[in-house]
Amino acid sequence: MHTAPISLYDRIETGMHNDIMRAALGAATGRFATQRLASLATLPDADAVRDRARAMRRRTIAQLDRYLIELSDQVEAAGGVVHWAPDAAAAQRIITGIAQANQVRTIIKSKSMVTEEIHLNAALEAAGLQVIETDLGEYIAQLAEEPPSHIIAPVLHKTRQEIGRLFQQKLGVDYVDDPAALAAIARRVLRQAFLSADMGISGVNFAVASTGTLTLVTNEGNGRMCTSLPRIHVAVMGIERIVPTPDDLALVLQILARSATGQKLSVYTSLLTGPRRAADPDGPEQLHLVLVDNGRSSILQSDLAEILTCIRCGACLNVCPVYRSIGGHAYGSTYPGPVGSVLTPLLAGMDEFGELAHASSLCGACREVCPVRIDLPGLLLKLRHDTVQAGHPPLWLRLGLQAYALAVTHPWLYRLGGKLASAGTRLLAREGWIRRLPGPLSAWTGQRDFPAFAPRSFQESWARRRQSPTPGQE
Numbered sequence: 001m002h003t004a005p006i007s008l009y010d011r012i013e014t015g016m017h018n019d020i021m022r023a024a025l026g027a028a029t030g031r032f033a034t035q036r037l038a039s040l041a042t043l044p045d046a047d048a049v050r051d052r053a054r055a056m057r058r059r060t061i062a063q064l065d066r067y068l069i070e071l072s073d074q075v076e077a078a079g080g081v082v083h084w085a086p087d088a089a090a091a092q093r094i095i096t097g098i099a100q101a102n103q104v105r106t107i108i109k110s111k112s113m114v115t116e117e118i119h120l121n122a123a124l125e126a127a128g129l130q131v132i133e134t135d136l137g138e139y140i141a142q143l144a145e146e147p148p149s150h151i152i153a154p155v156l157h158k159t160r161q162e163i164g165r166l167f168q169q170k171l172g173v174d175y176v177d178d179p180a181a182l183a184a185i186a187r188r189v190l191r192q193a194f195l196s197a198d199m200g201i202s203g204v205n206f207a208v209a210s211t212g213t214l215t216l217v218t219n220e221g222n223g224r225m226c227t228s229l230p231r232i233h234v235a236v237m238g239i240e241r242i243v244p245t246p247d248d249l250a251l252v253l254q255i256l257a258r259s260a261t262g263q264k265l266s267v268y269t270s271l272l273t274g275p276r277r278a279a280d281p282d283g284p285e286q287l288h289l290v291l292v293d294n295g296r297s298s299i300l301q302s303d304l305a306e307i308l309t310c311i312r313c314g315a316c317l318n319v320c321p322v323y324r325s326i327g328g329h330a331y332g333s334t335y336p337g338p339v340g341s342v343l344t345p346l347l348a349g350m351d352e353f354g355e356l357a358h359a360s361s362l363c364g365a366c367r368e369v370c371p372v373r374i375d376l377p378g379l380l381l382k383l384r385h386d387t388v389q390a391g392h393p394p395l396w397l398r399l400g401l402q403a404y405a406l407a408v409t410h411p412w413l414y415r416l417g418g419k420l421a422s423a424g425t426r427l428l429a430r431e432g433w434i435r436r437l438p439g440p441l442s443a444w445t446g447q448r449d450f451p452a453f454a455p456r457s458f459q460e461s462w463a464r465r466r467q468s469p470t471p472g473q474e
């Protein structure tokens with residue numbers, strides 16, 4: 001997880017004032033959302049498919065221990081090596097150890113959110129290894145020294161002009177902003193990396209327990225090159241990314257790309273079972289599967305376990321009004337948007353990330369689009385409840401609620417507070433609205449105006465009305 005350098009509210013402020021990022025984000029997420037609808041309409045009964053996928057994911061998570069053992073046995077039977085990593089540090093150690101034991105110097109990577117989560121690149125680079133991202137978006141993010149801002153489109157927040165200037169500055173090429181020309185530049189640079197790397201690291205979209213098959217879903221073909229050209233392939237997956245059988249894989253593939261990018265299937269769907277066999281013309285000599293827990297077992301035992309059924313399609317980000325307003329970096333963690341607001345506090349700790357549970361309007365758009373129908377608003381409410389129970393609410397909320405409790409249990413105090421607020425806000429207001437509240441209250445008016453209180457409370461107005469009823473009324 002990325003440690004947040006500044007407060008959530010400061011990051012939101014930064015995102016809200018970045019008009020270029022907001023325009024790029026609005027256009028891209030809007031396009032994804034529209035394409036998703038069109039693509040789902042091509043399924044004969046999309047709702048039934050979603051229901052079946054949800055049931056399958058819930059069934060799988062409920063018996064995760066059994067499927068993990070089955071997967072491990074099958075991967076090893078196919079010639080792979082399975083490693084269990086209880087936390088991020090263990091995963092870093094295991095993967096660095098594999099590289100060092102095999103005299104690896106250059107590593108190519110295909111897109112993987114779990115490796116972002118465990119800060120794998122930094123750990124490998126600290127061990128003296130060169131790591132090159134090969135997914136175009138991840139490559140751009142690596143050049144820009146930024147984390148991804150979307151779980152399927154890492155540089156969704158960047159315009160092509162920004163990418164053109166980045167390539168000019170970092171790669172020493174002439175400025176261009178035509179997407180095809182930019183892709184050609186990246187392809188030329190990355191081709192050398194593909195041919196010279198000793199080790200490829202990939203994520204895993206889904207692992208099939210009954211066959212030990214690792215599935216990779218990509219649009220650029222770089223995943224296929226990372227997993228077949230170098231002599232060692234290391235696949236890294238969160239322990240929940242498992243499906244019991246090939247039929248279950250087929251079921252979930254029907255909705256993954258449709259929900260993510262609006263494609264019926266991604267351009268490449270690679271199914272990898274074991275390393276190269278004697279009769280194979282190519283493929284890696286070694287296949288390692290690293291199963292990363294890093295907090296998932298604890299989530300499994302909680303009443304928020306439903307979040308583990310997520311298939312990481314990113315659809316909830318694309319429709320979230322909060323994500324679309326503040327951008328992915330404002331969340332300060334690997335997983336942004338509604339799914340990240342649930343997952344991050346659970347994986348990285350309530351102390352640092354508990355506030356993310358409030359980064360939602362609870363409008364329900366995320367629940368509507370989630371292909372496996374995760375009740376994200378319900379989980380966020382549970383998380384807020386847990387935050388309060390654990391004594392983690394922010395100071396302003398604690399003090400505010402204490403003051404409110406005092407006022408509503410003492411009518412005279414409530415009336416006095418109302419009168420003071422009415423007088424104070426009307427003093428500050430222009431045409432009924434306050435542009436900037438004083439002190440810590442300015443956090444509210446940072447993004448919107450605040451209405452002045454009415455001159456009279458509802459009770460006072462009601463009492464007056466009772467005293468002088470309008471004609472025709474009692």
Ligand code: SF4
Binds near residue numbers: 314315316317339370
């Ligand atoms: S929570 Fe649902 S919509 Fe969001 S990424 Fe996961 S599967 Fe997709």
